[in-house]
Amino acid sequence: MQRRKFLKSLALSPVLVAGANLDFSKIKGRASIIDLDRCDGCTGFDMPKCVSACKEKNAARFPKPVEEIPNYFPRKINEDYSQKQNDISRLSPYNWTFVEVDSKKIFIPRRCMHCDDPTCQKICPFGVISKDKNNAVNIDEHFCFGGAKCRDVCPLGIPQRQAGVGIYLKIAPKLAGGGAMFKCDMCADLLAEGKKPACETQCPKNAIIFDDKAKILILSKRLKSRENSSMAIRKMAERALFTFLLWILPKSMKPSLKNMKIPGTAYES
Ligand code: SF4
Numbered sequence: 001m002q003r004r005k006f007l008k009s010l011a012l013s014p015v016l017v018a019g020a021n022l023d024f025s026k027i028k029g030r031a032s033i034i035d036l037d038r039c040d041g042c043t044g045f046d047m048p049k050c051v052s053a054c055k056e057k058n059a060a061r062f063p064k065p066v067e068e069i070p071n072y073f074p075r076k077i078n079e080d081y082s083q084k085q086n087d088i089s090r091l092s093p094y095n096w097t098f099v100e101v102d103s104k105k106i107f108i109p110r111r112c113m114h115c116d117d118p119t120c121q122k123i124c125p126f127g128v129i130s131k132d133k134n135n136a137v138n139i140d141e142h143f144c145f146g147g148a149k150c151r152d153v154c155p156l157g158i159p160q161r162q163a164g165v166g167i168y169l170k171i172a173p174k175l176a177g178g179g180a181m182f183k184c185d186m187c188a189d190l191l192a193e194g195k196k197p198a199c200e201t202q203c204p205k206n207a208i209i210f211d212d213k214a215k216i217l218i219l220s221k222r223l224k225s226r227e228n229s230s231m232a233i234r235k236m237a238e239r240a241l242f243t244f245l246l247w248i249l250p251k252s253m254k255p256s257l258k259n260m261k262i263p264g265t266a267y268e269s
Pocket residue numbers: 038039040041042048049050051099107109202203204205206207208
Protein backbone atom coordinates (compact mmCIF):
# COMPACT_ATOMS: atom_id res chain seq x y z
CA MET A 1 0.00 0.00 0.00
CA GLN A 2 1.33 3.44 -0.84
CA ARG A 3 2.44 5.42 2.20
CA ARG A 4 -0.06 8.26 1.69
CA LYS A 5 -2.93 5.79 1.50
CA PHE A 6 -1.51 3.95 4.46
CA LEU A 7 -1.43 7.10 6.60
CA LYS A 8 -4.94 8.01 5.45
CA SER A 9 -6.21 4.58 6.44
CA LEU A 10 -4.64 5.02 9.87
CA ALA A 11 -6.37 8.34 10.38
CA LEU A 12 -9.73 6.81 9.48
CA SER A 13 -9.38 3.64 11.51
CA PRO A 14 -11.53 3.78 14.68
CA VAL A 15 -10.13 0.44 15.83
CA LEU A 16 -6.59 1.70 15.71
CA VAL A 17 -7.48 5.00 17.30
CA ALA A 18 -9.31 3.30 20.12
CA GLY A 19 -6.56 0.71 20.46
CA ALA A 20 -3.93 3.39 20.75
CA ASN A 21 -5.76 4.81 23.78
CA LEU A 22 -4.74 8.36 22.96
CA ASP A 23 -6.28 11.63 24.08
CA PHE A 24 -6.04 13.50 20.79
CA SER A 25 -6.97 16.83 22.35
CA LYS A 26 -3.65 16.78 24.20
CA ILE A 27 -1.52 15.68 21.30
CA LYS A 28 -0.41 18.66 19.27
CA GLY A 29 2.17 19.48 16.66
CA ARG A 30 4.24 17.16 14.56
CA ALA A 31 6.61 14.30 15.14
CA SER A 32 8.68 12.03 12.97
CA ILE A 33 9.62 8.43 12.47
CA ILE A 34 12.81 7.18 10.90
CA ASP A 35 12.33 3.61 9.78
CA LEU A 36 15.75 1.99 10.07
CA ASP A 37 14.41 -1.16 8.44
CA ARG A 38 13.92 0.86 5.27
CA CYS A 39 16.99 3.10 5.41
CA ASP A 40 19.91 1.59 3.47
CA GLY A 41 22.20 4.58 3.94
CA CYS A 42 21.77 5.46 0.25
CA THR A 43 24.82 3.31 -0.45
CA GLY A 44 24.28 3.66 -4.20
CA PHE A 45 24.64 7.43 -4.05
CA ASP A 46 27.64 9.71 -3.50
CA MET A 47 25.91 11.17 -0.47
CA PRO A 48 22.77 10.08 1.45
CA LYS A 49 19.82 11.82 -0.15
CA CYS A 50 18.55 13.16 3.17
CA VAL A 51 21.94 14.78 3.74
CA SER A 52 22.20 16.31 0.26
CA ALA A 53 18.59 17.51 0.44
CA CYS A 54 19.23 19.18 3.79
CA LYS A 55 22.42 20.84 2.55
CA GLU A 56 20.72 22.16 -0.56
CA LYS A 57 17.66 23.38 1.31
CA ASN A 58 19.64 25.21 3.99
CA ALA A 59 22.68 26.45 2.05
CA ALA A 60 21.54 30.06 2.29
CA ARG A 61 21.57 29.84 6.09
CA PHE A 62 25.03 28.33 6.37
CA PRO A 63 27.46 30.66 8.19
CA LYS A 64 29.87 32.93 6.35
CA PRO A 65 32.55 33.76 8.93
CA VAL A 66 34.90 36.73 8.80
CA GLU A 67 38.29 35.97 7.24
CA GLU A 68 40.30 36.46 10.40
CA ILE A 69 38.39 34.92 13.28
CA PRO A 70 39.39 36.62 16.56
CA ASN A 71 40.28 34.51 19.58
CA TYR A 72 38.31 35.24 22.73
CA PHE A 73 39.15 34.92 26.39
CA PRO A 74 40.04 32.41 27.75
CA ARG A 75 40.01 30.12 24.71
CA LYS A 76 42.93 29.92 22.35
CA ILE A 77 41.14 27.99 19.59
CA ASN A 78 37.92 28.53 17.71
CA GLU A 79 35.39 26.07 16.33
CA ASP A 80 35.72 26.75 12.64
CA TYR A 81 34.11 24.31 10.20
CA SER A 82 34.17 26.66 7.23
CA GLN A 83 37.03 24.71 5.61
CA LYS A 84 35.24 21.40 6.25
CA GLN A 85 31.90 22.12 4.69
CA ASN A 86 31.97 18.86 2.73
CA ASP A 87 32.47 16.68 5.80
CA ILE A 88 29.28 14.61 6.06
CA SER A 89 30.59 12.22 8.70
CA ARG A 90 29.27 14.34 11.57
CA LEU A 91 26.97 17.22 12.44
CA SER A 92 28.40 20.65 11.78
CA PRO A 93 27.10 24.18 11.09
CA TYR A 94 27.19 23.08 7.43
CA ASN A 95 25.67 19.63 7.91
CA TRP A 96 22.47 19.47 9.95
CA THR A 97 21.88 15.75 9.53
CA PHE A 98 24.24 12.82 9.01
CA VAL A 99 23.95 9.07 8.70
CA GLU A 100 25.75 7.08 11.34
CA VAL A 101 26.68 3.46 10.58
CA ASP A 102 26.77 1.02 13.46
CA SER A 103 28.95 -2.06 13.74
CA LYS A 104 26.21 -4.22 12.18
CA LYS A 105 25.97 -1.96 9.15
CA ILE A 106 22.70 -0.47 10.26
CA PHE A 107 22.29 3.10 9.10
CA ILE A 108 21.03 5.66 11.61
CA PRO A 109 20.15 9.15 10.33
CA ARG A 110 20.84 11.64 13.12
CA ARG A 111 19.52 15.16 13.64
CA CYS A 112 17.67 17.32 16.16
CA MET A 113 14.70 15.49 17.69
CA HIS A 114 12.65 18.63 18.38
CA CYS A 115 12.03 17.62 21.97
CA ASP A 116 8.67 18.39 23.52
CA ASP A 117 10.31 20.08 26.47
CA PRO A 118 13.66 21.11 25.00
CA THR A 119 16.49 21.56 27.48
CA CYS A 120 18.34 23.62 24.88
CA GLN A 121 15.56 26.19 24.89
CA LYS A 122 15.37 26.29 28.68
CA ILE A 123 19.08 26.91 29.15
CA CYS A 124 19.60 29.55 26.46
CA PRO A 125 20.46 32.77 28.37
CA PHE A 126 19.47 34.99 25.45
CA GLY A 127 16.12 33.40 24.67
CA VAL A 128 16.93 32.85 21.01
CA ILE A 129 15.65 29.27 20.84
CA SER A 130 11.98 29.01 19.94
CA LYS A 131 9.47 26.22 19.48
CA ASP A 132 6.62 26.71 17.01
CA LYS A 133 3.17 25.18 16.76
CA ASN A 134 4.55 22.34 14.65
CA ASN A 135 6.98 21.44 17.46
CA ALA A 136 9.94 22.68 15.43
CA VAL A 137 12.75 23.91 17.69
CA ASN A 138 14.77 26.66 16.03
CA ILE A 139 17.86 28.66 16.97
CA ASP A 140 17.86 32.25 15.71
CA GLU A 141 21.42 32.43 14.47
CA HIS A 142 21.19 36.22 14.06
CA PHE A 143 20.92 36.80 17.82
CA CYS A 144 22.75 33.72 19.13
CA PHE A 145 26.05 34.49 20.95
CA GLY A 146 27.36 30.96 20.45
CA GLY A 147 27.95 30.15 24.12
CA ALA A 148 27.05 26.53 23.29
CA LYS A 149 25.07 25.96 26.50
CA CYS A 150 22.39 24.41 24.28
CA ARG A 151 24.86 21.79 23.04
CA ASP A 152 26.07 21.11 26.59
CA VAL A 153 22.56 20.24 27.79
CA CYS A 154 21.25 18.56 24.63
CA PRO A 155 21.16 14.80 25.28
CA LEU A 156 22.54 14.22 21.80
CA GLY A 157 24.90 17.20 21.52
CA ILE A 158 23.08 18.40 18.43
CA PRO A 159 23.66 22.18 17.99
CA GLN A 160 27.02 22.99 16.42
CA ARG A 161 29.04 26.22 16.73
CA GLN A 162 30.67 28.23 13.99
CA ALA A 163 33.12 30.91 15.11
CA GLY A 164 33.59 34.25 13.39
CA VAL A 165 29.94 34.80 12.67
CA GLY A 166 27.06 36.33 14.60
CA ILE A 167 26.20 39.18 16.88
CA TYR A 168 29.10 38.64 19.32
CA LEU A 169 31.46 40.16 16.76
CA LYS A 170 29.67 43.49 17.13
CA ILE A 171 29.02 43.45 20.88
CA ALA A 172 31.81 41.57 22.63
CA PRO A 173 34.21 39.82 20.24
CA LYS A 174 36.78 39.10 22.95
CA LEU A 175 34.48 37.95 25.71
CA ALA A 176 31.26 36.49 24.38
CA GLY A 177 30.51 32.95 23.31
CA GLY A 178 32.42 32.97 20.10
CA GLY A 179 30.05 32.31 17.22
CA ALA A 180 26.54 31.11 16.52
CA MET A 181 24.87 27.71 16.86
CA PHE A 182 23.25 25.84 13.98
CA LYS A 183 21.02 22.77 13.69
CA CYS A 184 18.00 21.23 11.93
CA ASP A 185 14.88 23.42 12.18
CA MET A 186 12.46 20.74 10.84
CA CYS A 187 12.28 22.79 7.62
CA ALA A 188 9.84 25.07 9.46
CA ASP A 189 9.38 27.32 6.42
CA LEU A 190 8.34 24.41 4.22
CA LEU A 191 5.94 23.14 6.90
CA ALA A 192 4.38 26.61 7.11
CA GLU A 193 3.66 26.36 3.38
CA GLY A 194 2.05 22.94 3.85
CA LYS A 195 5.06 21.16 2.33
CA LYS A 196 7.18 18.33 3.68
CA PRO A 197 10.73 18.69 5.01
CA ALA A 198 13.37 18.32 2.31
CA CYS A 199 14.92 15.16 3.74
CA GLU A 200 11.54 13.42 3.79
CA THR A 201 10.79 14.39 0.20
CA GLN A 202 14.15 13.19 -1.10
CA CYS A 203 14.47 9.90 0.80
CA PRO A 204 14.25 7.19 -1.88
CA LYS A 205 13.19 4.56 0.66
CA ASN A 206 10.42 6.56 2.35
CA ALA A 207 12.26 5.95 5.60
CA ILE A 208 11.63 9.46 6.98
CA ILE A 209 8.07 10.38 7.92
CA PHE A 210 6.96 13.66 9.51
CA ASP A 211 3.27 13.93 10.37
CA ASP A 212 0.82 14.92 13.08
CA LYS A 213 2.11 13.50 16.32
CA ALA A 214 -1.07 11.53 16.95
CA LYS A 215 -0.76 9.85 13.55
CA ILE A 216 2.89 9.09 14.17
CA LEU A 217 1.98 7.37 17.42
CA ILE A 218 -0.61 5.24 15.66
CA LEU A 219 1.73 4.52 12.78
CA SER A 220 4.41 3.46 15.23
CA LYS A 221 2.05 0.92 16.74
CA ARG A 222 1.29 -0.47 13.31
CA LEU A 223 4.94 -0.67 12.36
CA LYS A 224 5.82 -2.25 15.65
CA SER A 225 3.77 -5.29 14.72
CA ARG A 226 5.65 -5.72 11.47
CA GLU A 227 7.42 -9.06 11.26
CA ASN A 228 11.04 -9.05 12.41
CA SER A 229 10.87 -5.46 13.61
CA SER A 230 10.81 -3.86 16.97
CA MET A 231 10.34 -0.32 18.09
CA ALA A 232 12.61 1.77 20.19
CA ILE A 233 10.82 4.73 21.66
CA ARG A 234 13.27 7.35 22.63
CA LYS A 235 11.25 8.36 25.58
CA MET A 236 12.58 10.59 28.23
CA ALA A 237 9.31 11.62 29.80
CA GLU A 238 10.46 10.38 33.19
CA ARG A 239 13.25 12.91 33.00
CA ALA A 240 10.97 15.80 32.08
CA LEU A 241 12.25 15.62 28.54
CA PHE A 242 9.94 14.00 26.03
CA THR A 243 11.43 13.60 22.63
CA PHE A 244 9.23 12.79 19.76
CA LEU A 245 11.23 11.05 17.16
CA LEU A 246 10.61 7.32 16.97
CA TRP A 247 13.00 4.90 15.36
CA ILE A 248 11.57 1.69 13.98
CA LEU A 249 14.39 -0.79 14.30
CA PRO A 250 15.28 -4.18 12.98
CA LYS A 251 15.44 -6.56 15.96
CA SER A 252 19.13 -7.14 15.33
CA MET A 253 19.76 -3.48 16.08
CA LYS A 254 18.72 -3.49 19.69
CA PRO A 255 22.02 -4.56 21.27
CA SER A 256 24.06 -2.06 19.30
CA LEU A 257 21.65 0.79 20.03
CA LYS A 258 22.08 0.04 23.71
CA ASN A 259 25.73 0.94 23.32
CA MET A 260 24.92 4.39 22.02
CA LYS A 261 25.12 7.26 24.44
CA ILE A 262 21.44 8.13 24.54
CA PRO A 263 20.13 8.74 28.04
CA GLY A 264 16.72 7.42 28.91
CA THR A 265 16.23 5.21 25.86
CA ALA A 266 13.43 2.75 26.46
CA TYR A 267 12.82 -0.38 24.42
CA GLU A 268 9.69 -2.21 23.44
CA SER A 269 9.75 -5.42 21.50
S1 SF4 B 1 16.93 8.06 5.52
FE1 SF4 B 1 16.47 7.77 3.32
S2 SF4 B 1 17.71 9.34 2.32
FE2 SF4 B 1 18.57 9.10 4.37
S3 SF4 B 1 20.20 7.58 4.15
FE3 SF4 B 1 18.32 6.48 4.72
S4 SF4 B 1 17.45 5.81 2.76
FE4 SF4 B 1 18.92 7.45 2.28
